[in-house]
Amino acid sequence: MQRFQDAIQEGQAVFDALIALRDNGWCPDWIINHVGWGNGLFLSDCFPDAKRIGLFEWFYNPEHSDVDFLESDLVSAATRQRLRIWNAQTLVELAACEYAVTPTRWQLQQFPASLRSRFRVIHEGIDWERLQQLRFMSQRALSMLPDFEGCEVVTYVSRGFDEYRGFPQAMRCIELLQKQRPTLHALIVGADCVAYGSPRADGRSWGTWARQELQLAPDRTHWLGSLQEEAYHAVLSVSDVHLYLTVPFVLSWSLLEAMAAGCAVVASATPPVEEVLRHGQSGLLVDFFDASLQAAAVVHLLEQPDLRTELKTEAQRTARLYSCEEGHRRWLELLGVDTPTTVF
The missing domain is CATH 3.40.50.2000 (Glycogen Phosphorylase B;)
Structure with missing residues (x-):
């Protein structure tokens, strides 16, 4: 529960930092943020008209993933409960996003099958x-x-x-x-x-x-x-x-x-x-x-x-x-910006 509470406090701190911008008439068209630590929990409350894109890195699973790979013992009930709470803050943000982005297909597969259609796979990009x-x-x-x-x-x-x-x-x-x-x-x-x-x-x-x-x-x-x-x-x-x-x-x-x-x-x-x-x-x-x-x-x-x-x-x-170029092209495509197609 402490991690969830920390995420709430992180989200509140971000909200407090941005509210002055909103009150001065500034409102973004798009908000893109990393999801998982709480910074975006209340962005839609601060800027309700902005469209949201979340970058989602990980959804915790008790089996067939990192959690049980190194250990031969069964994953405990306490660990399962902790992972579910960790995922809860991710799901709260997903509900507020028009689009969700994750870097690889493997990371996409960690999310529940019923949610995967919400995602685009776009890697951050290397030079x-x-x-x-x-x-x-x-x-x-x-x-x-x-x-x-x-x-x-x-x-x-x-x-x-x-x-x-x-x-x-x-x-x-x-x-x-x-x-x-x-x-x-x-x-x-x-x-x-x-x-x-x-x-x-x-x-x-x-x-x-x-x-x-x-x-x-x-x-x-x-x-x-x-x-x-x-x-x-x-x-x-x-x-x-x-x-x-x-x-x-x-x-x-x-x-x-x-x-x-x-x-x-x-x-x-x-x-x-x-x-x-x-x-x-x-x-x-x-x-x-x-x-x-x-x-x-x-x-x-x-x-x-x-x-x-x-x-x-x-x-x-x-x-x-x-590559960064390929990632850039896909991001612009997601945002609805026309870009030349590169074939290689």
């Missing part, structure tokens, strides 16, 4: 034009990498280090790879914190766990922290194989960006990934929990340069469907 040019940058431009032709680079990118994005399995995968391949370097991007899900029960961060418990080669494991865009793009530009893992949850932009940058991808065979990658056509998809299978897939790509080229070319083509 495909810039990303697809990264491979033309000077290779091995990063100072921590040795300057010789046999150096192999595996990349892993996540906002935080947590179970939702498969950090434990990814680090075990890298441990196996470094034992097998003495010239393999790992570039690990992200903050050593939990962005999604629960922290470790022992109080350690997942990064600390990896350093203490795994046999990662210190001179070939590069912890880069959170990066600004230019440095992040430099990482993608030198990747031989990019590793991406996620539970059935919101798809990370980083996967689409890696695809656009021409990375060969090994990823988890989970629904959000399967929407954008096809096993053997645009990437290799493996079991989320099995680090040995992940390592074997990475080795397969490292030893098959022609296959790498084939997969990353198709992945880059797919990523273009999620």
Whole structure:
């Protein structure tokens, strides 16, 4: 109930901040807001004549989604009740919207079937034009990498280090790879914190766990922290194989960006990934929990340069469907603005 109460207070604060604009005669034609934390709960009360578009990221489900994926136990009654309350504030806003937008078909499928006709699937968009040019940058431009032709680079990118994005399995995968391949370097991007899900029960961060418990080669494991865009793009530009893992949850932009940058991808065979990658056509998809299978897939790509080229070319083509330009076109279409049609 606390989360619902927090959402109400958030909505009231937004209402109070906007009421002066309304009283001064300002009224928007359209209101577009992110839904889920309460900021839009009372927008229609402040501006009753404005049309509403809500960006809906997630609808919680107790089964076949993120909630039950990592746990073997049945979802408790208390958790089910909590999820229903969390969804209630989302449904209140949906009732006020003329249109609802969600970024992927997988996210749309989380909503009740009776509500899906209200939605348009429009991704937020990635900078495909810039990303697809990264491979033309000077290779091995990063100072921590040795300057010789046999150096192999595996990349892993996540906002935080947590179970939702498969950090434990990814680090075990890298441990196996470094034992097998003495010239393999790992570039690990992200903050050593939990962005999604629960922290470790022992109080350690997942990064600390990896350093203490795994046999990662210190001179070939590069912890880069959170990066600004230019440095992040430099990482993608030198990747031989990019590793991406996620539970059935919101798809990370980083996967689409890696695809656009021409990375060969090994990823988890989970629904959000399967929407954008096809096993053997645009990437290799493996079991989320099995680090040995992940390592074997990475080795397969490292030893098959022609296959790498084939997969990353198709992945880059797919990523273009999620470009900012395509998203912009679909938004203008939703708003009723005529735009030229681009076919690719």
